[in-house]
Amino acid sequence: MTILVTGATGAVGRHLVTTLLARGADVRALTRKPDDANLPDGAEVVAGDLADATTLDPGVFDGVDRVFLFPAQGVDAFVTAATGRGVHRFTVLSSLAAAKEFPRDHGSASQVHHTAVETAVTDRTDAWTILRPGTFANNLLSWAWQIRSGAPIRAPYLASAQAPIHEHDIAEAAAQTLLSDNHLGEAIPLTGPQALTRSEQVAIIGEALGRRIPLVEITPEEFRAETAQFIPEPVMKMLLDYWRDTLTVPDVPRPVTAVTGRPGRTLAQWAADHRADFEPA
């Protein structure tokens, strides 16, 4: 049995490749840049763009019976090619936004994108598992520059509380769904184990670094003015809506334990794993 991992050089994908190899699976890893992939020797690296079937390595689906699908824009091309070659079993990386649990999700950039990715699969096969993680702990890497340089973080809604998930836990959940038949037909919400205010999240990174990180609360309007050149408006709206809502209704944890059988990694664990990202060069 060969498992094809797409998005294999990404944060989730790298952990997934390593986890699957450690569990004895044959792994083929798709990337647009095979020469830069730097994946473990045990993985067979193949070239291809998920959005352009003409770029796919001719042998990409040979012997493959399961696929981890990274939610790239335009992924229909890849799913059509895969099912056309007889591959019908997918674990899809989606987003909790696609569950449309809150009014803010309906029509949000993430919901629209991830619903399209999910549909690309569910329209073509019945053998799927969809993973719907909430906010990634890796989003906190957007503060890496300030933390490295000692500049204060300027952020709105510091009392709002989210449950960021470690990318390694998503990968382990994905591995479990690819290696067993226990979760077929399920769309599974996943979050970190604990809702933490944004102030607490910064303090936890500070604890991992052994220093206090300066933090300044600004208004949503100030945040928009200071970051609009870096954040497209649909994403800006999504972020501000999320932080505003989680001021009064914190994220409810959706532990990975239901899939992996293990407690989810804490944010303190994530911060320890990413200490190098926040240390001065």
Ligand SMILES: NC(=O)c1ccc[n+]([C@@H]2O[C@H](COP(=O)([O-])OP(=O)(O)OC[C@H]3O[C@@H](n4cnc5c(N)ncnc54)[C@H](OP(=O)(O)O)[C@@H]3O)[C@@H](O)[C@H]2O)c1
């Ligand atoms: N951030 C959040 O809070 C959040 C929440 C829910 C869901 N998500 C979903 O999770 C994704 C991020 O996952 P991640 O952190 O593992 O990603 P990542 O670290 O950004 O890596 C994505 C990988 O996918 C590959 N890729 C991208 N477009 C591709 C294409 N067209 N064809 C082939 N490969 C392609 C890239 O590999 P190569 O360059 O090597 O080809 C890249 O290494 C988001 O994009 C979003 O869809 C995110």
